[in-house]
Amino acid sequence: MIKLDIGKEEVLQKSIDWWNPGKTRQWQEDGIDFVMGKREGYYIYDMHGKRLMDLHLNGGTFNLGHRNQEVIQALKDAFDEFDIGNHHFPSIGRAKLAEALGRSTPKSVRYTIFGCGGSEAIDAAIKCARYATKRKKVVSIQNGYHGHSGLAVSLGHIRYSGPFLSQGEPGLFKQVPFNDLAAMENALYEEDVACVVIETVPATYGFPLPEEGYLKKVKELCERYGTLYVADEVQTGLMRSGKMWGIEHYGVDPDILVTAKGLSGGIYPITATVVSEHAAGWMNEDGLAHISTFGGAELGCVVGEKVLEICQRPEVVKNVEYVSRYLRTGLERIRQNYSDYFIGIRQLGVIMGLEFREKDDAKDVMRAFYDNGVWAIYSMLDTKVLQFKPGLLLDKTYCDELLERCEKGIKEAARKR
Numbered sequence: 061m062i063k064l065d066i067g068k069e070e071v072l073q074k075s076i077d078w079w080n081p082g083k084t085r086q087w088q089e090d091g092i093d094f095v096m097g098k099r100e101g102y103y104i105y106d107m108h109g110k111r112l113m114d115l116h117l118n119g120g121t122f123n124l125g126h127r128n129q130e131v132i133q134a135l136k137d138a139f140d141e142f143d144i145g146n147h148h149f150p151s152i153g154r155a156k157l158a159e160a161l162g163r164s165t166p167k168s169v170r171y172t173i174f175g176c177g178g179s180e181a182i183d184a185a186i187k188c189a190r191y192a193t194k195r196k197k198v199v200s201i202q203n204g205y206h207g208h209s210g211l212a213v214s215l216g217h218i219r220y221s222g223p224f225l226s227q228g229e230p231g232l233f234k235q236v237p238f239n240d241l242a243a244m245e246n247a248l249y250e251e252d253v254a255c256v257v258i259e260t261v262p263a264t265y266g267f268p269l270p271e272e273g274y275l276k277k278v279k280e281l282c283e284r285y286g287t288l289y290v291a292d293e294v295q296t297g298l299m300r301s302g303k304m305w306g307i308e309h310y311g312v313d314p315d316i317l318v319t320a321k322g323l324s325g326g327i328y329p330i331t332a333t334v335v336s337e338h339a340a341g342w343m344n345e346d347g348l349a350h351i352s353t354f355g356g357a358e359l360g361c362v363v364g365e366k367v368l369e370i371c372q373r374p375e376v377v378k379n380v381e382y383v384s385r386y387l388r389t390g391l392e393r394i395r396q397n398y399s400d401y402f403i404g405i406r407q408l409g410v411i412m413g414l415e416f417r418e419k420d421d422a423k424d425v426m427r428a429f430y431d432n433g434v435w436a437i438y439s440m441l442d443t444k445v446l447q448f449k450p451g452l453l454l455d456k457t458y459c460d461e462l463l464e465r466c467e468k469g470i471k472e473a474a475r476k477r
């Protein structure tokens with residue numbers, strides 16, 4: 061049994077002294093006085109006991125809830141046989157999870173490169189595309205978000221790359237507006253771009269939906285100009301959209317598909333970059349060219365396999381449809397009462413963005429939700445949109461309580477304007 065022999069104030073002080081003073085202070089200043097204590101299912105608790113309904117889920121990491129008992133059991137069983145393993149050798153865990161990923165993803169992709177974090181998985185995607193095309197340039201979407209490691213951070217907003225002088229050499233990483241095909245073509249037509257990296261529905265940008273035909277057209281442009289299409293499915297994969305991968309809604313067969321967060325079950329970090337035969341070219345020439353000691357840890361592979369299995373169960377798919385519809389109906393009802401403030405709902409399955417009228421409105425709603433026992437976070441790159449990310453396994457009772465609390469929160473935030 062872990063002894064929790066430390067008080068909340070002490071944790072906050074140690075966090076300021078030894079962990080990350082800026083981050084710790086920022087949340088306090090924003091009125092979010094939270095230090096994580098207990099967590100179970102779709103609830104998280106402050107060390108002082110305040111309970112929050114978790115609608116953040118760390119971007120889908122807790123898709124199956126916190127401490128999902130089936131996932132924990134799989135990990136406990138794995139502890140009887142495995143540890144991290146030796147990343148050089150083939151192993152039962154890696155072989156089985158790679159096959160399960162290959163079979164559950166679009167037919168265009170096949171081989172899996174394992175990692176520990178989404179950013180690492182994106183880096184691997186770019187490396188594969190560069191190897192396959194012998195081109196260096198990469199195109200991504202303005203306000204897209206792919207993480208913070210060496211290559212991934214260069215794809216994103218200057219807020220994250222700038223402080224670390226990581227924008228890349230001039231012209232190497234180009235960003236174009238979302239839903240703008242002319243800009244995309246303009247970026248690709250010189251036939252010098254290795255890959256386009258694109259979130260199926262950009263999360264940190266507040267889940268704007270791709271316009272009819274947009275993603276399919278981007279893929280066609282990629283094919284025309286010899287560029288690979290990398291689908292970042294870190295937040296849109298694993299049944300959150302109502303299909304296993306968000307990209308399936310848009311008829312795109314990617315050259316590379318990246319999954320992370322939820323694959324871990326929130327229990328053991330594991331990520332996957334699933335690549336086409338073409339993008340996997342380096343594996344046949346020098347399979348040791350890309351290495352990650354912890355990527356594909358055998359314990360994590362067991363967890364990942366269990367997660368994939370749960371996500372694809374017919375009853376889970378049905379539940380996602382139910383929760384998506386039920387919450388949409390409830391939120392639309394609330395929206396009608398506050399229609400000059402709560403102006404839109406962006407949705408693909410349980411991937412949802414609640415749109416408010418003005419910049420920073422979603423910060424106010426986040427605080428009001430917090431006061432009413434709901435944790436949902438504003439979109440860092442569009443502060444009028446609140447990311448609203450329900451889990452796959454919610455039931456009606458939870459949804460009813462959630463809607464009631466959200467209505468109170470929106471009422472309070474709207475009144476304060």
Ligand SMILES: Cc1ncc(COP(=O)(O)O)c(C=O)c1O
Pocket residue numbers: 119176177178179180182205206207208259263264292293294295320321
């Ligand atoms: C769409 C997307 N891609 C990549 C990442 C990076 O994942 P990680 O934080 O595990 O490195 C994130 C993280 O939030 C993400 O939302």
